[in-house]
Amino acid sequence: MVLRLPVHGDNRGWFKENWQREKMVALGLPDFGPVQNNVSYNLRAGATRGIHAEPWEKLVSISTGRIFGVWVDLREGDSFGALFTLELGPETSVFVPRGVGNAYQTLEDATTYSYLVNDHWSPQAREGYTFVNLADETLAIDWPLPLADADISAADLTHPPLTDVVPFRRPRTLVLGAGGQLANEFQAVMPDAEYRTVEDFDLTDPDAFDSTSWRDFDLIINAAAYTAVDVAETTDGRRLAWAVNGSAVAELAKVARAHGIVLVHYSSDYVFDGVNEVHDEDELLSPLGAYAQSKAAGDLAVSTAPRHYLLRTSWLVGDGSNFVRTMADLADRGIAPSVVDDQRGRLTFTDDLVAATLHLLNSDAEYGTYNVSCEGPVQSWADIAKDVFVLRGRSADDVTCVTTEEYGAGKQMAPRPRNSTLDLTKLTRTGFTPRHAHDALSAYLGS
Structure with a gap:
């Protein structure tokens, strides 16, 4: 230039x-x-x-x-x-x-x-x-x-x-969290990136950061996270959640600052207490439980990297254990479950989240925080379970609606936000329109 x-x-x-x-x-x-x-x-x-x-x-x-x-x-x-x-x-x-x-x-x-x-x-x-x-x-x-x-x-x-001359190898993309449902989705569309599992790159080990040649990379996609929401309320779980979701993200941000690397990181609706019915990117953080607090810490840490994209999402579904897969299995086995009806939001599918990520990167969108989920009506977990049952040939009446308190009776559960709906205005203004949740759900179950 x-x-x-x-x-x-x-x-x-x-x-x-x-x-x-x-x-x-x-x-x-x-x-x-x-x-x-x-x-x-x-x-x-x-x-x-x-x-x-x-x-x-x-x-x-x-x-x-x-x-x-x-x-x-x-x-x-x-x-x-x-x-x-x-x-x-x-x-x-x-x-x-x-x-x-x-x-x-x-x-x-x-x-x-x-x-x-x-x-x-x-x-x-x-x-x-x-x-x-x-x-x-x-x-x-x-x-x-x-x-x-x-x-x-x-x-x-x-x-x-x-x-x-042996050609100079162009800087590569490093994807952390290989083997997880989000990283698996990236691997399908970005096969030339370098993928590291938690065994290859232990986010809690300082040596993992010190031994990596960071000048080989111009993009880090952090698809690794501690997601055991309820276990995070225990002593050991809380420490590990903070190590992976908070401290490790601060280290990645430090690396990104020092080497001019673009850092992509993923957050959660859990960083909000759910008092507001809809959450935009500028809402003040108000996490309830230990997992939520560790994710909020990661949000603050990644913001110190000059070139970062923080994609905040809700109710993620992909290639692995998740709510939709569980409901489909119950429907197929003839079981009639009780499902929470007072937590409301929208599903996000990993292929949509990856597509949104690539759109932001390839369109040179302004760095910062973006909400990402499917479009469509706000639903409860019970509403989604009913949709799954119908798509599997069962009756929606086979799903019984219960409150969070009824479902959690006798269980050790982390507090959940009652409202998890994310405002998608900022994302759509960049030219990306997520799929309708029902269409995405049908495609997922069909596959």
Whole structure:
């Protein structure tokens, strides 16, 4: 991405805004979070450096003099080997994505070349470099000064030709919680992502965070969660719920901040006490039980990551044990259950939740919190059970309606919000319309 910088001059010299986050981001520059500024002073015209593809993004600019800039796409994919050249002076800046080879040749003596990068250099980072030779015949770069007459380091002369370059592996997506119903849904539509189970990546173990090469990823989807709502009310359950739903999310947010990674995290209607009949994204958190409190802590933690999507959902149904599957099994076995009729909300199916996630990511929607559930009328658990029974060929009258208190008599149960309906206005304004709950339910049972 090429940016033209206004240079304001007078009899004393000139001034420019070399890095101006607000203006540049408004123009489309990624908010790449620079952490280091490097300056290369070149004594004579003809000094030639490159071609280096590095494992970070950078913003290149010139303080004094002029250069002939060269960029070669060395990332895996169809654009591998694409070439771009441009003459730069103080009035021009270029944003270089990670994995794009960068080189230049100075056109004037005393040229000062400056660049911002969004990761700190280290000997370990050097291992992530990819190189191509300045004189590669395939690229056939038209250098202003023939390379035979240029000042080039011995190391740069030994770089391989394009045909021998191992392409720079593009940053990948990391999905945590593999094996769970939400991660399973992602695996069906994002097979190239990297999936980690709780055994592969223990969210409660600091070593799991320290041993991961985070610069390999540009997106983390946290599909892992502690969901044993009632067990969370016990001493051990409460500690584990907080470790997974709260502390681990804070660590992921820290990683996302440090490495400029987009973080996707999932929340719950349980973060509200259910007093309001409908909950929008700006409602103050009011969790009732230990599980709910741990999820609310995760909501607060993920908000500290500059680039995050928090998808708040309700009554999730997917490939695994869930309410709909249980009701279908009871219907098939001829059992007539008693089901709570005073907790109200809407179902959410994992395929809809994944579709909403991908929509937000692919449409460059504004970062922040979004409610996600199916559309349709607000229902109680008993209403949904009746729908399941009818779709399985049973009578809706086979489901008996009971209150929460009646259902919970003699049981250790966490408090539940009585109203779990989520306002979908913000999501639909991005161009995504969830399925009607009845259509989704029919499709789920049909499969």
